[in-house]
Amino acid sequence: MKHYNMVRKVVFLANCLLNQNAKVAEFALYPGVVGPVVDLFREKGFEVEQLPCPELTFTGINRWWQTKDQYDTPGYRKHCRRLARVTADLIERYKRMGCRVYLVGLDGSPSSGVRLTGRNPGWGGRPLATLEQYQVVPGRGVWIEELLEELRRRGIAFDGETGVPMDVPGFNMDRSLSELRQFVEEGKE
Amino acid sequence: MSPKDFRSFKLAILADCFVNPIRYPGFPKNSVVYEVLRDLGYGILKMPEVNSFPEETVRGWVELVADQAEEYVKRGYLVVAVGSADLPDYGVYYSLIREEMASRGLEPPRLVAYRSDEVGNRELIIERLAIPL
Numbered sequence: 001m002k003h004y005n006m007v008r009k010v011v012f013l014a015n016c017l018l019n020q021n022a023k024v025a026e027f028a029l030y031p032g033v034v035g036p037v038v039d040l041f042r043e044k045g046f047e048v049e050q051l052p053c054p055e056l057t058f059t060g061i062n063r064w065w066q067t068k069d070q071y072d073t074p075g076y077r078k079h080c081r082r083l084a085r086v087t088a089d090l091i092e093r094y095k096r097m098g099c100r101v102y103l104v105g106l107d108g109s110p111s112s113g114v115r116l117t118g119r120n121p122g123w124g125g126r127p128l129a130t131l132e133q134y135q136v137v138p139g140r141g142v143w144i145e146e147l148l149e150e151l152r153r154r155g156i157a158f159d160g161e162t163g164v165p166m167d168v169p170g171f172n173m174d175r176s177l178s179e180l181r182q183f184v185e186e187g188k189e
Numbered sequence: 190m191s192p193k194d195f196r197s198f199k200l201a202i203l204a205d206c207f208v209n210p211i212r213y214p215g216f217p218k219n220s221v222v223y224e225v226l227r228d229l230g231y232g233i234l235k236m237p238e239v240n241s242f243p244e245e246t247v248r249g250w251v252e253l254v255a256d257q258a259e260e261y262v263k264r265g266y267l268v269v270a271v272g273s274a275d276l277p278d279y280g281v282y283y284s285l286i287r288e289e290m291a292s293r294g295l296e297p298p299r300l301v302a303y304r305s306d307e308v309g310n311r312e313l314i315i316e317r318l319a320i321p322l
Contacts, residue, residue, distance in 0.1 A: 019232030021196045021266060022257075031197035031230030038227075042220070047209045050235040057256040061264050086249035090237060 008099040009187070011046045012091065013038065014106040015053035017164060022053040024065055029166060036177055037104075037164055044184050046102070049090060052083045054143045055111050064127045067120045067134065068110040071142045080111075080143045084150035095156045102187060103158040104180075105144055108167030113141035115163050136168050160187045197230035199267040202254060202298060204280030205238045206273050207308070212238055213276075217308050222271065225314045234258075236281045251282055255289040258298060269318070274302040 017037050020028040041048055055063060055071075058079050094101050105114035117139045123129060140148070151157055162183045164176050206213045207222040226233060234257060237250050258268045270286065272279025279302050287297040301317055308314070 019200060019234060021198065021200055021232040021261065023194075023196065026193045028194045028196035031195055032199070032232035033227040035227050042208075047212065048235070050233070052253050053257070056260060057253065060260055061266075083253065086246060086253060089242065089246040089249070093242065 006045075008094070008097070009044075009046045009102065010049060010094045010099045011041050011102045011104055012049045012051050012087075012158075013041070013104050014109070014112045014164070015051050015056070016106060016112075016166075017104065018048075018050050019053075021061075022056045024055070024063055027167060029171070034164070034166075036173055037180065040177060040180055040184070041104075046184075047099075049094075051087060051105075051112070051143075051147075053112075054080045054083050057083075065129050065134070066110055067123050068113075068117045068139070068142060069119055069121045070123060071110050076142060077146055080146035081150065083143070084147045087147060088150045088154060088156075091151060091158075092154055092156055100159040100187065103144075103161040104183075105141070105161070105163040106167055107163030107165035108136050108171075109141050109163075111141040111143035113139065113163060113167070114144055114161050115140075116165060116168060117141045118167065131169060134169075197232065198265070199230065200232040200234060200258075200261060200269075201226050202234045202236060202258065202268065202270040202281055202286065204272045204276065205236055206276060206280050207271070208233075208235055209238070215305075216273075216275075217305055219309050221309050221311055222303060222314055225311060225318070226271065229315070229318070239276055239278075239280050247282060248285065251285045251289050255286060255293070258286075258290070259293060259295060262295070262298075268298045270298045270300045271318075272300060272302045273308075274304045 016022045017034045020030045106112040107116040110118045116136050119135045119137050120133050165171055210216050210218045261268050270281050272281040278284050290297045
């Protein structure tokens, strides 16, 4: 039997926060694990889970940069829904056990953004994109939209949601860690 | 890859017990295996908690992990499985991974396993990661 003397907290982290190899080219800021983020949650007593990366298993590791507009297709959404069903099985179990379950996505991402995503309706055809054309706007990525919809169908929800803005130009880890510490504090009962 | 990109090109399919040891009564509560992988730059593909999910869920997760492993290996990345010798199926559902990879005509990732009395030994962990069993 497992013994816990407090409410269990489980955080589902975006895939690339544990594995920067999943990133599209030029966006891997760490070799593998994003230590400062993962360690913050572990040190604060969270159990750590990892979301799948739908981009990696759909367009592969050598994919081009893409916006949410380009990923917003029936085929990609269907792929995300398949991943969402498997992932929701895990989330649902921890929720049913009475754990507090949190989502930490990857803000700025066309798929894994929670508060911010990347848009440009004009992208397409020959890949001549520049970072300046990648418009970070409020909104969720396609994958997060589909995951939250699957949870809604099951009648469950995360107890808190945020994102680490590693896909936003000018990302600053120290600032992000301060935000995450505040997120953790606000989630305390 | 761009010089701006810091990826390591190496990954570990990792047993849950090394990230969340609190879930495993009697298991050492240190995190040295996780810390070694982090410090050596391995990306992690964490497997679900052992003995906690229906077979259908586990097989669905294994299929997702195999999709990732297949893509990484195809592109020249290193993928290993890191598990516990004291948990069923090494805590990484290794037989299911092997079965799934075989159904695709692929070799399974190399397995690196540690006994509970070894998971605090940083040097041993590093040494075994580098040497095939």
